[in-house]
Amino acid sequence: MEKEGKTVIAGESRVLEMLQEINKNEGYISRERLSSISRELGIPLSLLYGLVTFYNQFNLATSGRYTIEVCEGTACHINKSSEIKRAIKDAAGISVDETSSDGLFTLRDVRCLGACALAPVLRLNKKIYSKMTYEKTKELIFKLKKEAEGEAKLK
Amino acid sequence: MKHIIRVCTCTGCQANGSLEVFEGLCRAVSGRKKECEGKGIEIEVKETGCTGLSETVPNVLVEPSGILYVNVNEDKAERIVDSVINNYVIDEMLFELDGKKYGKLTDVPFFALQERVLLARCGYTTPLSLSDYIESGGFEGLKAAVSMKQDEIIDILKRAKLRGRGGAGFLTGIKWRFLKNAKGNEKFLICNADEGDPGAFMDRSLLESDPFAVLEGMLIGAYATGATRSFIYIREEYPLAIDKVKTAIDILKENGYLGNNVLEKFSFDIEIRKGAGAFVCGEETALMNSVEGKRGQPRIKPPFPAERGIFGKPTNINNVKTYAFVPLILRNGPEWFLDKGNGKSSGGTLLICLTGKIRLNGVVEVKMGTALRKVIYDIGGGLKSGKRLKGVQTGGPSGGCIPEALIDTEIDYESMQELGSIIGSGGIICIDEDDSIIDLCIFFLDFLEKESCGQCTPCREGIIQMKDLIIKIKERKASEQDIAMLEKLAVYVRDNSLCGLGQTSPNVVLSSLKYFRDEFERRISGKPVFKINEKCTGCHLCFLKCPVKAINGSPKEIHEIIQEKCIGCGICYDVCKFQAIDKE
Ligand SMILES: Cc1cc2nc3c(=O)[nH]c(=O)nc-3n(C[C@H](O)[C@H](O)[C@H](O)COP(=O)(O)O)c2cc1C
Ligand code: SF4
Numbered sequence: 001m002e003k004e005g006k007t008v009i010a011g012e013s014r015v016l017e018m019l020q021e022i023n024k025n026e027g028y029i030s031r032e033r034l035s036s037i038s039r040e041l042g043i044p045l046s047l048l049y050g051l052v053t054f055y056n057q058f059n060l061a062t063s064g065r066y067t068i069e070v071c072e073g074t075a076c077h078i079n080k081s082s083e084i085k086r087a088i089k090d091a092a093g094i095s096v097d098e099t100s101s102d103g104l105f106t107l108r109d110v111r112c113l114g115a116c117a118l119a120p121v122l123r124l125n126k127k128i129y130s131k132m133t134y135e136k137t138k139e140l141i142f143k144l145k146k147e148a149e150g151e152a153k154l155k
Numbered sequence: 156m157k158h159i160i161r162v163c164t165c166t167g168c169q170a171n172g173s174l175e176v177f178e179g180l181c182r183a184v185s186g187r188k189k190e191c192e193g194k195g196i197e198i199e200v201k202e203t204g205c206t207g208l209s210e211t212v213p214n215v216l217v218e219p220s221g222i223l224y225v226n227v228n229e230d231k232a233e234r235i236v237d238s239v240i241n242n243y244v245i246d247e248m249l250f251e252l253d254g255k256k257y258g259k260l261t262d263v264p265f266f267a268l269q270e271r272v273l274l275a276r277c278g279y280t281t282p283l284s285l286s287d288y289i290e291s292g293g294f295e296g297l298k299a300a301v302s303m304k305q306d307e308i309i310d311i312l313k314r315a316k317l318r319g320r321g322g323a324g325f326l327t328g329i330k331w332r333f334l335k336n337a338k339g340n341e342k343f344l345i346c347n348a349d350e351g352d353p354g355a356f357m358d359r360s361l362l363e364s365d366p367f368a369v370l371e372g373m374l375i376g377a378y379a380t381g382a383t384r385s386f387i388y389i390r391e392e393y394p395l396a397i398d399k400v401k402t403a404i405d406i407l408k409e410n411g412y413l414g415n416n417v418l419e420k421f422s423f424d425i426e427i428r429k430g431a432g433a434f435v436c437g438e439e440t441a442l443m444n445s446v447e448g449k450r451g452q453p454r455i456k457p458p459f460p461a462e463r464g465i466f467g468k469p470t471n472i473n474n475v476k477t478y479a480f481v482p483l484i485l486r487n488g489p490e491w492f493l494d495k496g497n498g499k500s501s502g503g504t505l506l507i508c509l510t511g512k513i514r515l516n517g518v519v520e521v522k523m524g525t526a527l528r529k530v531i532y533d534i535g536g537g538l539k540s541g542k543r544l545k546g547v548q549t550g551g552p553s554g555g556c557i558p559e560a561l562i563d564t565e566i567d568y569e570s571m572q573e574l575g576s577i578i579g580s581g582g583i584i585c586i587d588e589d590d591s592i593i594d595l596c597i598f599f600l601d602f603l604e605k606e607s608c609g610q611c612t613p614c615r616e617g618i619i620q621m622k623d624l625i626i627k628i629k630e631r632k633a634s635e636q637d638i639a640m641l642e643k644l645a646v647y648v649r650d651n652s653l654c655g656l657g658q659t660s661p662n663v664v665l666s667s668l669k670y671f672r673d674e675f676e677r678r679i680s681g682k683p684v685f686k687i688n689e690k691c692t693g694c695h696l697c698f699l700k701c702p703v704k705a706i707n708g709s710p711k712e713i714h715e716i717i718q719e720k721c722i723g724c725g726i727c728y729d730v731c732k733f734q735a736i737d738k739e
């Protein structure tokens with residue numbers, strides 16, 4: 001690893017960044033993807049699997065069209081993030097880590113988005129929705145459902 | 156005359172539409188350009204960082220008048236511009252508290268009672284404007300530093316009693332000396348921006364609002380210790396902070412503040428690494444493993460990072476706030492910094508994130524040693540909806556709960572520790588009489604159970620067992636022995652875990668048992684549970700008879716028993732004439 005005293009940061013130490021990139025671009029990391037990285041970099045598959053299961057960020061299965069991230073941080077919890085989840089359960093029929101049968105929504109937990117002052121929050125399409133309530137969450141989901149139905153009709 | 160209208164565009168404000176407000180203001184200004192020119196008025200709309208008053212975002216600050224407008228939306232942009240041109244104040248958009256309106260930002264108690272030095276630029280400068288940064292004293296600290304010997308800089312930090320703001324509170328000067336004295340031809344710095352405490356966001360706020368200050372602190376660190384390379388590890392949940400820091404690094408490179416031959420004295424590089432959603436990676440050695448591309452599991456110490464840190468090289472790691480303090484100390488001197496403390500082990504101010512049931516959520520900065528009461532009531536405006544404060548949870552998952560009765564405590568490292576909690580990252584979460592301490596304990600233990608790296612048994616298994624015992628208590632299935640067992644287990648986990656995550660995980664349990672013991676004991680099995688059913692006519696009798704006021708409800712409405720308060724005496728059960736109370 002050492003070359004004229006300067007540590008070369010490559011290979012194994014870049015693998016997390018690679019996985020993050022794939023997760024971002026493809027929405028998840030497939031088995032095939034893991035195997036090919038393992039072959040390319042000569043890193044055992046077990047080690048890669050260990051990584052993607054250790055870090056919460058990685059998805060190992062495909063997600064719905066919209067991923068709803070509900071904050072489960074302390075500030076959001078105290079301000080009833082459970083109401084957001086109840087609304088999503090009622091409106092889209094899913095709990096954490098599930099995808100709705102129409103393929104539209106996936107629900108995920110996050111550990112604080114840093115918008116704690118606006119708790120409880122959820123994030124959807126990179127946008128943070130602040131001070132969410134049961135009603136507001138339901139409305140949001142119905143709106144997205146309607147949009148999707150509209151698009152389907154056009155096709 | 157020149158006016159500046161400033162709009163915060165950091166994460167919180169953006170969530171509430173500040174980008175739209177910004178655009179609306181720009182449109183309004185250009186629409187009235189001619190009029191302005193005729194009147195000799197110049198208006199510039201600028202992005203700024205977080206004022207900290209996140210409760211009322213988006214906030215807009217007009218300069219030089221200093222007027223603060225709150226809860227602004229796009230539709231109000233035209234009026235703000237009009238008010239600047241025609242020189243009046245829009246009353247209904249001012250900040251209001253308890254019936255009183257405040258015009259100037261600096262008059263609002265939330266700001267007036269703070270001691271803002273680390274947050275001085277936040278809200279007043281454009282985060283990525285190097286000229287704003289330099290005009291407001293940027294790089295003065297660095298310039299002072301490079302005119303000194305390494306040891307002089309380290310001495311100044313020691314005299315200033317700068318304690319690390321990442322949680323453990325180690326003296327920064329001592330850590331820097333370790334690295335400076337470490338043998339090796341390549342040394343690393345790390346900036347810990349993992350901000351794992353869910354409910355604290357001051358590091359995010361600083362990185363988004365004043366990124367150059369953090370980087371300047373790292374530059375001084377590099378010069379003082381001889382480090383040539385560094386990483387800043389930012390949690391992936393903060394995309395905006397990552398973007399801003401990335402741009403800030405590029406700007407510094409273009410302007411000769413990073414890379415080879417900085418100020419013709421030293422060379423230094425900063426790379427960004429993104430966290431991947433693991434709380435334990437905030438622990439310094441876990442973080443190093445993560446940067447190396449491994450699972451974020453803490454390492455056994457010794458060897459300490461200053462001997463063998465990242466890639467086996469001598470390393471120093473500090474928190475975002477710690478680095479950001481350094482330029483200020485070099486600019487203003489150690490006495491100035493000491494004066495911001497309360498004469499105990501630490502100088503400087505304290506950044507606090509006020510959240511939970513508080514009326515004014517946000518980031519505040521106060522002198523070390525300010526009383527909790529002042530922070531919560533005078534600055535934070537007390538609780539929402541007039542409920543009674545039950546206590547505060549400080550320090551995140553590593554901290555503990557402090558009851559309302561101890562609210563006059565001065566916040567500093569010593570007194571928080573005495574109470575069985577910690578300052579930690581500076582998160583203060585206010586809870587009210589509706590919140591159950593038992594549920595809060597379960598919440599944190601559940602968090603820690605999921606975030607434990609699983610490497611050592613006391614932490615991995617102990618946390619689960621503590622949680623199960625508390626659930627047992629919650630469900631009224633536990634006995635006195637279970638509480639004793641819980642206490643014993645908590646001490647065992649504290650004393651036998653490898654890293655800080657496990658060692659501090661019992662804090663929430665032990666402090667809750669210390670201050671809110673009755674909530675646990677009330678649920679010891681044997682005592683019956685009473686619940687009101689739908690037969691309740693709302694006759695209000697039970698409400699009047701309950702000796703501990705554990706029943707809620709207005710006449711003619713279905714009443715409810717607050718289980719946390721109920722002592723199980725059964726009086727309500729006996730007096731109810733409608734069989735509306737069930738005994739379990
Ligand atoms: C479980 C755990 C999580 C931590 N999380 C953070 C964190 O998010 N940010 C941080 O700066 N320090 C965190 N720390 C403390 C670091 O290990 C380390 O002490 C700190 O970064 C040193 O910087 P300082 O001397 O400037 O405080 C954490 C420690 C533990 C045990
Ligand atoms: S105390 Fe917990 S988090 Fe820390 S090393 Fe042990 S198992 Fe991992």
Ligand code: SF4
Pocket residue numbers: 687690691692693694695696697698714730731732733734735736
């Ligand atoms: S006494 Fe019985 S009916 Fe009357 S308010 Fe209480 S529960 Fe309801």
Ligand code: SF4
Pocket residue numbers: 685700701702703704705706716720721722723724725726727728
């Ligand atoms: S059992 Fe006793 S303490 Fe509990 S609600 Fe009824 S009267 Fe109040």
Ligand code: FES
Pocket residue numbers: 071072073074075076077111112113114115116117119120121353354355
């Ligand atoms: S706790 Fe939810 S955003 Fe921080």
Ligand code: FES
Pocket residue numbers: 163164165166167168169204205206207208209212214
């Ligand atoms: S998030 Fe913009 S003022 Fe705090």
